Amino acid sequence: MSLDKDQVQHIATLARLKLSAEECAESVEKLSRIVEFVAQLSQVDTRGVLPMAHPLETAQRLRADAVIEVNERDRYQENAAEVSDGLYLVPKVLD
Numbered sequence: 783m784s785l786d787k788d789q790v791q792h793i794a795t796l797a798r799l800k801l802s803a804e805e806c807a808e809s810v811e812k813l814s815r816i817v818e819f820v821a822q823l824s825q826v827d828t829r830g831v832l833p834m835a836h837p838l839e840t841a842q843r844l845r846a847d848a849v850i851e852v853n854e855r856d857r858y859q860e861n862a863a864e865v866s867d868g869l870y871l872v873p874k875v876l877d
Contacts, residue, residue: 783821784814 790810794801855868864871
């Protein structure tokens with residue numbers, strides 16, 4: 783499948799792009815090649831191929847799940863007008 787100038791111009795309009803005549807001609811060629819390549823890829827038989835998240839067998843290095851900050855909630859709430867059980871109390875605004 784090949785794209786024509788009108789289709790590329792429509793795509794450019796949807797993407798809010800203003801293409802000159804030269805850019806439009808160049809885009810027709812490039813986008814047509816991309817569409818043809820995708821069509822070629824869709825013809826490949828992938829039955830029996832397991833999906834994978836990454837082509838390499840790698841593991842993500844994770845840091846230790848440890849608390850690194852001190853809980854200073856009480857100090858932060860010293861300036862609050864009202865606090866109860868560690869929660870900020872605010873006036874009711876809706877009935």
